[in-house]
Amino acid sequence: xxxxxxxxxxxxxxxxxxxxxxxxxxxxxxxxxxxxxxxxxxxxxxxxxxxxxxxxxxxxxxxxxxxxxxxxxxxxxxxxxxxxxxxxxxxxxxxxxxxxxxxxxxxxxxxxxxxxx
Amino acid sequence: xxxxxxxxxxxxxxxxxxxxxxxxxxxxxxxxxxxxxxxxxxxxxxxxxxxxxxxxxxxxxxxxxxxxxxxxxxxxxxxxxxxxxxxxxxxxxxxxxxxxxxxxxxxxxxxxx
Numbered sequence: 001x002x003x004x005x006x007x008x009x010x011x012x013x014x015x016x017x018x019x020x021x022x023x024x025x026x027x028x029x030x031x032x033x034x035x036x037x038x039x040x041x042x043x044x045x046x047x048x049x050x051x052x053x054x055x056x057x058x059x060x061x062x063x064x065x066x067x068x069x070x071x072x073x074x075x076x077x078x079x080x081x082x083x084x085x086x087x088x089x090x091x092x093x094x095x096x097x098x099x100x101x102x103x104x105x106x107x108x109x110x111x112x113x114x115x116x117x
Numbered sequence: 118x119x120x121x122x123x124x125x126x127x128x129x130x131x132x133x134x135x136x137x138x139x140x141x142x143x144x145x146x147x148x149x150x151x152x153x154x155x156x157x158x159x160x161x162x163x164x165x166x167x168x169x170x171x172x173x174x175x176x177x178x179x180x181x182x183x184x185x186x187x188x189x190x191x192x193x194x195x196x197x198x199x200x201x202x203x204x205x206x207x208x209x210x211x212x213x214x215x216x217x218x219x220x221x222x223x224x225x226x227x228x229x230x
Contacts, residue, residue, distance in 0.1 A: 042220030
């Protein structure tokens with residue numbers, strides 16, 4: 001597609017359940033980012049991929065959160081044993097160029113709204 | 118790590134007036150400063166950006182200024198229109214950290230007709 005695609009757009013789950021959120025970046029974009037946005041706040045960095053590898057996962061809040069990008073394109077954010085505090089909009093973004101001190105524009109998806117009951 | 122502070126958190130102006138939003142950053146090595154506009158329930162979209170080798174950039178009614186010494190940058194919107202109403206986020210990109218952005222807390226701009 002023309003833009004970053006995220007699925008599902010909405011996910012309601014119960015506390016303690018496992019959740020997967022998917023991101024399909026713009027074709028050809030090598031860098032992929034996950035952010036979390038709580039109501040009334042700015043996007044909070046979680047993890048960044050350059051190709052298949054997680055280049056920076058310093059924003060993941062704890063070991064319940066994990067992300068993969070096995071073929072360097074689609075990425076999945078995985079949350080185990082969900083807690084009510086995990087409720088937020090999870091945004092994915094992709095970028096054509098990154099690294100070497102150069103930052104390209106980040107293109108965001110519409111987000112996946114996660115609600116943990 | 119980088120920390121970005123943004124103010125005001127809310128801003129209300131009359132149509133046709135100017136609006137100014139200010140941000141400060143902590144990491145002097147940050148070298149890229151974009152501004153994103155986010156309408157309710159929508160994705161953040163880039164409206165303008167500036168790199169550390171430039172002091173000012175303008176695009177029609179929107180301008181951004183950067184003061185590297187003071188570590189602050191500002192968004193200026195002139196001749197505001199009701200469709201400018203949205204939440205605006207500033208961000209800073211720490212040097213050589215893969216292009217990740219650290220965002221401010223956002224400013225909710227309301228333009229009253």
